[in-house]
Amino acid sequence: MPPCSSSHVRTRFPLESHLPKSRADKRPRRPRFVSDLRYEPELIETKWQAAWERDGIYHAVEDSSKPKKYVLEMFPYPSGDIHMGHVRNYTIGDVVARQAVMKGFSVLHPIGWDAFGLPAENAAIKSNSHPAKWTYANIETQAASFKRMGFSYDWGRSVRSCDVEYYRWGQWIFLKMWERGLVERKKSPVNWCPSCQTVLANEQVIGDGVCWRCKSVVVKRDLEQWYLKITDYAQELLDDLDKLPGWPERVKTMQANWIGRSEGAEVDFELCDAGGEPCGERITVFTTRPDTLFGCSFFLLAPEHPRVREFVVGTEYETAVMTVVDRAARETAVERQMGEREKNGAFTGRFVINPVNGEKVPVWVSDYVLMDYGTGAVMAVPSGDQRDFEFAHKYDLPIPPVVVADDDALLGELAGVSERVRSDVPWETAFDGAGVMVQSGAFTGMRGGKASEGMRAVTESLAEQGRGRFSINFRLRDWLISRQRYWGNPIPAVHCPTCGLVPVPEAQLPVVLPMDIDVTKGETLADHPEFYETTCPTCGGAARRETDTMDTFTCSSWYYLRYCDARNDSAPFERDKADYWMPVDQYIGGIEHAILHLLYSRFTTKVLRDVGLIGFDEPFTNLLTQGMVKKDGETMSKSRGNVVAPEEMIGKYGADTLRAYILFMAPPDKDLEWSYEGVEGMHRWVGRVWRLVTDIAEETASGCGVAASGDTEAKKLHREMHRVTGKVTFDIERFQFNTAIAAMMELTNAAYDYRKSVPAGSRDLALLKDVAQRMTLLLAPFTPHLSEELWGVILMEPGSVHTAQWPVFDAAAAAADEVELAIQVNGKVRGKVTVPADMDQDAIVALALAEVAGHIEGKEIKKVVVVPGKLVSVVVAG
RNA sequence: GCCCGGGUGGUGGAAUGGCAGACACGGAGGUCUCAAAAACCUCUGAGGGAAACCUCGUGUGGGUUCGACUCCCACCCCGGGCACCA
Numbered sequence: 001m002p003p004c005s006s007s008h009v010r011t012r013f014p015l016e017s018h019l020p021k022s023r024a025d026k027r028p029r030r031p032r033f034v035s036d037l038r039y040e041p042e043l044i045e046t047k048w049q050a051a052w053e054r055d056g057i058y059h060a061v062e063d064s065s066k067p068k069k070y071v072l073e074m075f076p077y078p079s080g081d082i083h084m085g086h087v088r089n090y091t092i093g094d095v096v097a098r099q100a101v102m103k104g105f106s107v108l109h110p111i112g113w114d115a116f117g118l119p120a121e122n123a124a125i126k127s128n129s130h131p132a133k134w135t136y137a138n139i140e141t142q143a144a145s146f147k148r149m150g151f152s153y154d155w156g157r158s159v160r161s162c163d164v165e166y167y168r169w170g171q172w173i174f175l176k177m178w179e180r181g182l183v184e185r186k187k188s189p190v191n192w193c194p195s196c197q198t199v200l201a202n203e204q205v206i207g208d209g210v211c212w213r214c215k216s217v218v219v220k221r222d223l224e225q226w227y228l229k230i231t232d233y234a235q236e237l238l239d240d241l242d243k244l245p246g247w248p249e250r251v252k253t254m255q256a257n258w259i260g261r262s263e264g265a266e267v268d269f270e271l272c273d274a275g276g277e278p279c280g281e282r283i284t285v286f287t288t289r290p291d292t293l294f295g296c297s298f299f300l301l302a303p304e305h306p307r308v309r310e311f312v313v314g315t316e317y318e319t320a321v322m323t324v325v326d327r328a329a330r331e332t333a334v335e336r337q338m339g340e341r342e343k344n345g346a347f348t349g350r351f352v353i354n355p356v357n358g359e360k361v362p363v364w365v366s367d368y369v370l371m372d373y374g375t376g377a378v379m380a381v382p383s384g385d386q387r388d389f390e391f392a393h394k395y396d397l398p399i400p401p402v403v404v405a406d407d408d409a410l411l412g413e414l415a416g417v418s419e420r421v422r423s424d425v426p427w428e429t430a431f432d433g434a435g436v437m438v439q440s441g442a443f444t445g446m447r448g449g450k451a452s453e454g455m456r457a458v459t460e461s462l463a464e465q466g467r468g469r470f471s472i473n474f475r476l477r478d479w480l481i482s483r484q485r486y487w488g489n490p491i492p493a494v495h496c497p498t499c500g501l502v503p504v505p506e507a508q509l510p511v512v513l514p515m516d517i518d519v520t521k522g523e524t525l526a527d528h529p530e531f532y533e534t535t536c537p538t539c540g541g542a543a544r545r546e547t548d549t550m551d552t553f554t555c556s557s558w559y560y561l562r563y564c565d566a567r568n569d570s571a572p573f574e575r576d577k578a579d580y581w582m583p584v585d586q587y588i589g590g591i592e593h594a595i596l597h598l599l600y601s602r603f604t605t606k607v608l609r610d611v612g613l614i615g616f617d618e619p620f621t622n623l624l625t626q627g628m629v630k631k632d633g634e635t636m637s638k639s640r641g642n643v644v645a646p647e648e649m650i651g652k653y654g655a656d657t658l659r660a661y662i663l664f665m666a667p668p669d670k671d672l673e674w675s676y677e678g679v680e681g682m683h684r685w686v687g688r689v690w691r692l693v694t695d696i697a698e699e700t701a702s703g704c705g706v707a708a709s710g711d712t713e714a715k716k717l718h719r720e721m722h723r724v725t726g727k728v729t730f731d732i733e734r735f736q737f738n739t740a741i742a743a744m745m746e747l748t749n750a751a752y753d754y755r756k757s758v759p760a761g762s763r764d765l766a767l768l769k770d771v772a773q774r775m776t777l778l779l780a781p782f783t784p785h786l787s788e789e790l791w792g793v794i795l796m797e798p799g800s801v802h803t804a805q806w807p808v809f810d811a812a813a814a815a816a817d818e819v820e821l822a823i824q825v826n827g828k829v830r831g832k833v834t835v836p837a838d839m840d841q842d843a844i845v846a847l848a849l850a851e852v853a854g855h856i857e858g859k860e861i862k863k864v865v866v867v868p869g870k871l872v873s874v875v876v877a878g
Numbered sequence: 879g880c881c882c883g884g885g886u887g888g889u890g891g892a893a894u895g896g897c898a899g900a901c902a903c904g905g906a907g908g909u910c911u912c913a914a915a916a917a918c919c920u921c922u923g924a925g926g927g928a929a930a931c932c933u934c935g936u937g938u939g940g941g942u943u944c945g946a947c948u949c950c951c952a953c954c955c956c957g958g959g960c961a962c963c964a
Contacts, residue, residue: 250882368962378964387962677903742901822897829897870896875944
């Protein structure tokens with residue numbers, strides 16, 4: 001048996017002497033030889049987690065000599081045990097953060113807890129406990145799990161939004177907004193979740209009119225509530241989406257749709273009194289189609305419109321109108337907004353004057369008009385709007401055509417006709433496209449349609465007469481932030497019978513959320529006189545403190561700024577620190593926040609910029625929305641009983657395997673289907689890497705081999721190593737973690753192949769060592785514990801692998817000196833030829849033609865295309 | 879209805895317009911073993927062929943191109959968002 005046959009006779013060398021002292025004492029019973037070391041993830045992982053914490057290697061430092069990178073994952077709601085969604089989200093962030101450190105960035109990678117919120121209250125009620133107790137206990141559990149996952153957080157910057165040290169600054173920001181006129185208290189129809197027993201913002205009503213959190217059907221209630229005037233920023237929030245090339249297109253589209261900008265005009269209609277005579281008073285509508293004004297045959301008010309009751313009370317129309325109003329009031333938001341629903345309405349007995357032609361138009365009330373969009377009043381043009389069309393048919397109202405499609409037969413009859421000669425159309429549906437204006441007075445013959453010549457001409461004409469103006473309307477509503485629940489940030493305001501609504505002065509902050517509240521009895525701040533009985537900060541008289549708390553989304557709309565200066569107790573954060581770290585370079589979280597949290601945060605950032613606290617427009621430069629983790633095609637949930645517990649997987653395979661698995665199974669933005677066999681497979685590979693590196697360590701230490709061989713096999717492995725270095729570097733940059741891991745698997749396979757085909761003793765030791773080191777470095781962001789152990793203990797390199805330098809990609813070393821070219825004849829591969837990489841084209845063509853001689857014999861060669869390094873394409877005729 | 883995604887082997891998934899199916903799972907066979915596990919090795923899109931090879935193949939139908947999973951047009955299916963927004 002040859003002396004170097006390492007697969008049978010292991011060369012042993014003592015290990016102790018190579019172990020760094022500080023680490024040596026962490027291992028109670030060390031094996032004496034490398035070959036005795038088995039891959040034991042539990043041992044390795046707990047050891048290194050403790051070491052990292054002790055050495056504080058993840059403390060972020062503002063270092064102006066380095067480029068900075070702020071990597072952030074959406075902070076979690078501490079709901080209890082972590083789930084696979086967390087594992088995926090935070091692992092992705094961890095890979096990005098760890099690689100950035102190795103690439104020489106000054107990295108901020110913080111974590112915290114979105115700790116206020118309703119589930120805590122509900123859980124407290126169930127378990128006869130207190131929301132604070134439940135929340136803090138969950139934070140402990142979850143933090144421990146995150147540590148077991150090996151995430152590289154700077155725990156020293158951690159925040160908990162339910163800590164007074166944090167939420168006091170939320171109150172402070174609220175006051176700043178108030179100073180700027182962005183806080184408003186008003187009464188209007190709002191979304192009420194009967195299950196959560198609180199109101200919701202528009203964004204928090206999702207899908208078919210259900211609560212974002214509990215999925216109950218939301219109802220409308222008329223209540224006085226607190227709002228933040230996000231609509232003041234509607235245009236900027238829309239425009240600045242263009243400043244975010246690093247955001248997924250669909251998230252930007254969703255936000256743009258949500259903001260819903262419409263260009264059009266306001267048109268003033270003069271109201272007639274009960275006797276039908278013009279009374280000088282005006283009612284204004286918003287329309288995107290002022291060009292169709294000549295086709296307005298009725299006028300509509302929303303059932304909630306404040307004038308409706310006044311118009312009909314005591315008249316013969318009262319009963320019919322109030323029936324429509326009452327019916328609409330009884331309906332839920334869902335029913336009301338069903339698109340295909342039958343429209344109901346009633347005539348009010350009143351008329352308005354159409355400003356373009358002086359016609360008297362009847363005023364109706366109808367449930368398809370929404371009070372909270374535009375002015376709650378609509379000019380109805382049944383020939384040009386499908387809803388009006390249906391309504392006109394139902395109630396037998398005229399349908400005068402005003403904009404006719406170019407190829408419509410009706411144009412033959414009406415082209416150039418400026419007076420109204422027809423009040424009906426032969427159409428099945430309304431026509432809302434672009435066309436020719438008819439029966440439209442002086443505007444007849446112009447182009448009509450959205451943003452058309454006619455639209456502008458009519459609006460200008462109205463503007464000259466003071467009866468209209470260009471206008472822009474947004475679908476976006478103001479952000480309703482008050483919540484009738486206990487576990488939230490108290491709104492710092494006082495209701496004074498003399499001074500009215502008074503902000504709590506800055507000096508009196510924070511308004512502390514009292515702890516002696518029994519939520520199990522359904523208590524809120526409104527049941528707590530010690531809290532709400534107060535004095536007015538302005539006049540000193542007896543007053544009542546506001547008892548609503550703020551929407552949790554206010555807490556999450558600025559936490560990324562607090563991380564920059566998390567322990568500041570005299571300001572939310574210091575400007576210098578925010579300037580250094582912000583904006584967030586890479587933000588990672590779920591698509592469910594495409595509107596909600598991401599829109600609120602963009603808004604808050606813009607306000608704080610205008611307050612002068614920061615100097616940038618957008619908080620998150622790049623956004624990655626990760627897909628869900630599913631089981632059997634369905635979301636994991638306790639009710640389905642298909643939950644795979646991360647803790648269990650860590651216990652069985654170790655965190656490194658779980659991390660690598662979850663990154664490998666799918667690209668990060670796609671949904672991922674959980675597979676137990678898949679984890680098993682990943683665990684096999686991790687073990688394979690371990691054995692490869694330990695075997696190489698042993699082999700190189702024994703010196704049994706050649707210093708450098710330069711033979712074909714070695715060249716192949718050398719090239720593969722460099723190719724993979726480039727691939728992994730590039731793939732992490734574009735978040736293709738799955739292919740990055742696949743590439744490392746290929747390198748592993750290549751190294752095994754090399755060791756299989758070259759006998760021990762003839763192997764290139766320098767190359768093997770290089771491969772082992774690079775593998776360890778490339779793996780570090782993915783499997784941090786394994787890499788650290790291989791780096792420090794097995795390969796005996798100094799320092800932490802996580803502060804080592806990321807391997808540099810050498811394109812020349814990755815380039816092959818021979819390439820295999822496919823030879824196509826008329827698009828089909830008919831042969832292959834291996835040539836030197838630098839061979840000139842003519843020679844390649846000659847070789848290629850000879851190779852496929854059988855396929856081109858006797859045929860005319862029409863064209864030959866050479867794609868360097870790839871193929872030769874021959875086109876023949878006949 | 880409108881706006882985004884997405885349709886590739888038994889499965890998860892790879893592919894700057896250049897050999898479709900990298901990598902992995904699963905499956906089949908083998909080595910080692912008294913045996914098993916582990917590990918290692920070989921094969922694995924479909925059809926044909928003894929084989930070299932040949933034919934077909936990325937939702938469907940067209941188009942551009944020497945060449946299309948990739949680009950263009952039309953359509954079908956799945957997922958998501960918005961939707962009585964004037």
